[in-house]
Amino acid sequence: MDNETSVLVPVAVLQGQALSEALVELLSNLDVTLLGYHEIPEQTATEQAHDQFNEQLQAKLEEYVELFERHGGAVVPRTVFTHNVQETSKRIAIEQDIGAILIGNPAPSVDRVLVPIRGQVNLDPILAMTAALVDDETDIVLFHAAPSETERADGDQLLSTAADQLEATGIAPDRIDRQLVVSDTPLRAISDAAADTGLVVIGEKDPSVVDIIFGDAADRIAEASASPVLVVRTDRSGDA
Amino acid sequence: MSDDQPPASERQADAHADPAVDIGETTDETTVTEEGSELERTIGLSGGLTIGIGTMIGAGIFVFPGLAAGNAGPAAAVSFGIGAVVALLVALPTAELATAMPKSGGGYYFISRGMGSLFGAIVGISLWLGLVFATAFYLVGFGEYALAVLIEIGLPRPPDLGPISLVAVLGVLCGIVLTGLSVGGTENTTKLQNAIVSLLLGILAVFLTVGIVDALGFLGGESTPETFAPFGIGPVLSTAALVFTSYLGFAQVATVAGEMKQPSRNLPLAMVGSVVIVGILYVVTIFVSTSAFGSQELGELGETAIVEVARSYLGLPGAIAILLAGLFATVSSANASILSASRALYAVSRDALVPKEVSRVNLRYGTPHLALALVGGPTVLLVGTGQTELLAEVASFLHLIMYGLICVTLVVLRRRSPAWYNPTFQTPGYPFVPVVGGAASFGMIAFMQPTSQVIGLLVMVGSGAWYLLYARDVQLKGGEMNG
Numbered sequence: 001m002d003n004e005t006s007v008l009v010p011v012a013v014l015q016g017q018a019l020s021e022a023l024v025e026l027l028s029n030l031d032v033t034l035l036g037y038h039e040i041p042e043q044t045a046t047e048q049a050h051d052q053f054n055e056q057l058q059a060k061l062e063e064y065v066e067l068f069e070r071h072g073g074a075v076v077p078r079t080v081f082t083h084n085v086q087e088t089s090k091r092i093a094i095e096q097d098i099g100a101i102l103i104g105n106p107a108p109s110v111d112r113v114l115v116p117i118r119g120q121v122n123l124d125p126i127l128a129m130t131a132a133l134v135d136d137e138t139d140i141v142l143f144h145a146a147p148s149e150t151e152r153a154d155g156d157q158l159l160s161t162a163a164d165q166l167e168a169t170g171i172a173p174d175r176i177d178r179q180l181v182v183s184d185t186p187l188r189a190i191s192d193a194a195a196d197t198g199l200v201v202i203g204e205k206d207p208s209v210v211d212i213i214f215g216d217a218a219d220r221i222a223e224a225s226a227s228p229v230l231v232v233r234t235d236r237s238g239d240a
Numbered sequence: 241m242s243d244d245q246p247p248a249s250e251r252q253a254d255a256h257a258d259p260a261v262d263i264g265e266t267t268d269e270t271t272v273t274e275e276g277s278e279l280e281r282t283i284g285l286s287g288g289l290t291i292g293i294g295t296m297i298g299a300g301i302f303v304f305p306g307l308a309a310g311n312a313g314p315a316a317a318v319s320f321g322i323g324a325v326v327a328l329l330v331a332l333p334t335a336e337l338a339t340a341m342p343k344s345g346g347g348y349y350f351i352s353r354g355m356g357s358l359f360g361a362i363v364g365i366s367l368w369l370g371l372v373f374a375t376a377f378y379l380v381g382f383g384e385y386a387l388a389v390l391i392e393i394g395l396p397r398p399p400d401l402g403p404i405s406l407v408a409v410l411g412v413l414c415g416i417v418l419t420g421l422s423v424g425g426t427e428n429t430t431k432l433q434n435a436i437v438s439l440l441l442g443i444l445a446v447f448l449t450v451g452i453v454d455a456l457g458f459l460g461g462e463s464t465p466e467t468f469a470p471f472g473i474g475p476v477l478s479t480a481a482l483v484f485t486s487y488l489g490f491a492q493v494a495t496v497a498g499e500m501k502q503p504s505r506n507l508p509l510a511m512v513g514s515v516v517i518v519g520i521l522y523v524v525t526i527f528v529s530t531s532a533f534g535s536q537e538l539g540e541l542g543e544t545a546i547v548e549v550a551r552s553y554l555g556l557p558g559a560i561a562i563l564l565a566g567l568f569a570t571v572s573s574a575n576a577s578i579l580s581a582s583r584a585l586y587a588v589s590r591d592a593l594v595p596k597e598v599s600r601v602n603l604r605y606g607t608p609h610l611a612l613a614l615v616g617g618p619t620v621l622l623v624g625t626g627q628t629e630l631l632a633e634v635a636s637f638l639h640l641i642m643y644g645l646i647c648v649t650l651v652v653l654r655r656r657s658p659a660w661y662n663p664t665f666q667t668p669g670y671p672f673v674p675v676v677g678g679a680a681s682f683g684m685i686a687f688m689q690p691t692s693q694v695i696g697l698l699v700m701v702g703s704g705a706w707y708l709l710y711a712r713d714v715q716l717k718g719g720e721m722n723g
Binding site: 039042043045046047048050051052053055057058078080081083087088091 | 270273277279282344423425498499579590601603605607608
């Protein structure tokens with residue numbers, strides 16, 4: 001269970017991808033593997049890009065490492081040249097049995113963390129990650145989109161189970177909000193709700209890292225809401 | 241942007257004979273460099289097969305059948321068979337070397353590490369130019385198909401434009417577009433290439449199945465009885481030399497060896513597999529073609545003869561399918577070769593045999609624009625000549641030299657057995673396979689037209705001279721460097 005609160009943070013270092021102080025502050029509460037990557041098209045050999053940019057990549061990544069250290073975080077840096085960063089993230093997540101992968105987006109401030117919950121499945125790892133992530137000034141919004149009015153009660157039940165579970169980890173009840181909407185387009189509902197929070201913690205939908213994180217729900221939420229999204233993996237070998 | 245880059249590099253090669261020290265430790269999914277960075281391997285077995293098949297199929301099926309049958313009669317199938325056997329005899333040693341040195345650069349890398357920098361320089365520069373000739377050849381093929389499409393949709397056959405034919409103009413345009421796209425960093429070329437190759441294989445499967453059924457007489461169609469080898473054994477061998485250009489793809493798999501997942505398994509499978517697959521397709525294609533038409537008629541139909549063969553079996557839809565397939569196949573071959581040539585230039589420039597600036601990567605596009613331009617530029621000039629057979633033979637010549645030397649390198653490395661040489665794939669039938677493969681590679685050159693031989697030799701002499709003038713002090717051989 002050690003790795004349950006570990007997170008992989010891929011950063012396009014040479015493109016100057018920014019990590020805001022607010023986000024780093026929160027992430028520093030977790031075990032961070034900082035993946036400095038340079039994605040190159042297939043025309044270029046990875047060795048070729050390495051020859052030319054490796055020094056630069058490692059030096060720039062060091063600046064990000066220092067940023068985390070200033071916030072009291074301990075990070076493990078890795079540098080990778082790849083044609084496909086999704087594939088690389090997947091490999092490293094499996095290799096290190098990582099708990100969640102960050103989809104980066106600027107987050108000027110993070111006052112609230114949105115936690116969309118689909119159902120009982122994945123609930124434990126999502127809540128464990130959330131509890132480890134937040135500090136005393138951050139509120140948590142538990143969110144559920146019920147497909148119809150008749151399922152509202154089930155949603156309420158789910159949210160209160162989740163809230164109880166969070167409280168049991170020592171989080172003050174007044175910092176936990178619950179939000180229940182009825183919508184047949186749950187992704188849009190989540191994106192709208194995410195637009196005015198700083199960060200989203202969401203679970204994978206099914207046990208395929210790549211489909212979910214990059215092609216699917218989480219990615220679209222990240223794009224639509226312009227918020228960073230922490231995707232909690234559920235197919236880790238360690239648990240169960 | 242340029243001020244971010246390290247200063248212009250010194251002439252010193254940062255090469256080491258042991259590839260693990262030279263570039264990094266190989267794992268199934270990465271290469272871990274000395275500096276601690278990882279280089280992701282992203283090409284799987286199907287990707288490797290696609291590179292091999294995609295490079296080869298354009299020539300053997302969509303350009304050569306008419307020319308080959310015209311030269312050798314139905315025995316052209318034997319010519320293709322000979323080509324496949326020679327390619328296989330070279331593919332096995334290449335696979336062994338590639339699993340011992342799964343790094344970018346392919347044949348150049350193996351030969352420079354096994355035989356030293358003079359051979360390395362000759363092969364490296366010849367490989368670049370050989371791929372330039374091959375690309376030009378594919379693009380002339382593309383021009384033929386593009387023209388045939390224009391005629392098919394009803395445009396009148398255009399008037400002769402004098403020395404520069406419309407075929408060449410179309411080929412040149414395609415070459416410029418392809419080079420531009422590769423410099424601009426089009427992503428997903430692999431996915432596109434995968435889709436194209438699958439589509440091609442599908443079209444060919446239908447076409448060849450109908451062709452075989454018909455040729456064997458099950459449909460009662462009339463086949464053309466004809467002497468098997470009307471011109472004797474000589475043309476069969478010279479045709480084998482000509483069409484060997486259809487087998488140049490397997491070594492291209494080795495140029496991306498550094499990016500291949502599970503290299504010890506996938507490299508041999510992709511190289512040998514792609515040769516076997518295209519070899520069978522070629523032989524069947526010739527059989528089907530010569531069953532539909534007399535070989536003389538096929539010869540007169542020229543590069544796009546296969547379209548008429550498809551028309552005779554499947555009518556207009558068949559002709560259209562093969563025309564489109566021909567366009568795709570020639571473009572995919574040209575594209576794959578441009579990318580391989582750029583990899584080849586990178587490998588020689590990394591070792592300081594040519595200026596390192598040549599393979600400098602553009603940070604904005606992430607592509608080696610100068611290297612790609614050095615491939616696209618000369619290619620476009622050569623396409624302008626429109627000389628299908630000459631371009632094909634020079635390309636084959638330069639590759640065959642490399643293949644021969646790959647076989648020699650295998651024998652040298654096996655005998656010297658340096659500590660770093662630990663191939664996970666062992667060539668079966670050693671030393672028979674590399675010795676026969678090497679001899680056959682060099683031997684095939686003898687059956688080429690004198691013009692091709694002269695041009696090929698000039699390129700090699702030029703490469704050797706370049707080495708003596710520019711890079712004499714570079715040492716790459718396993719034994720003589722690094723102790």
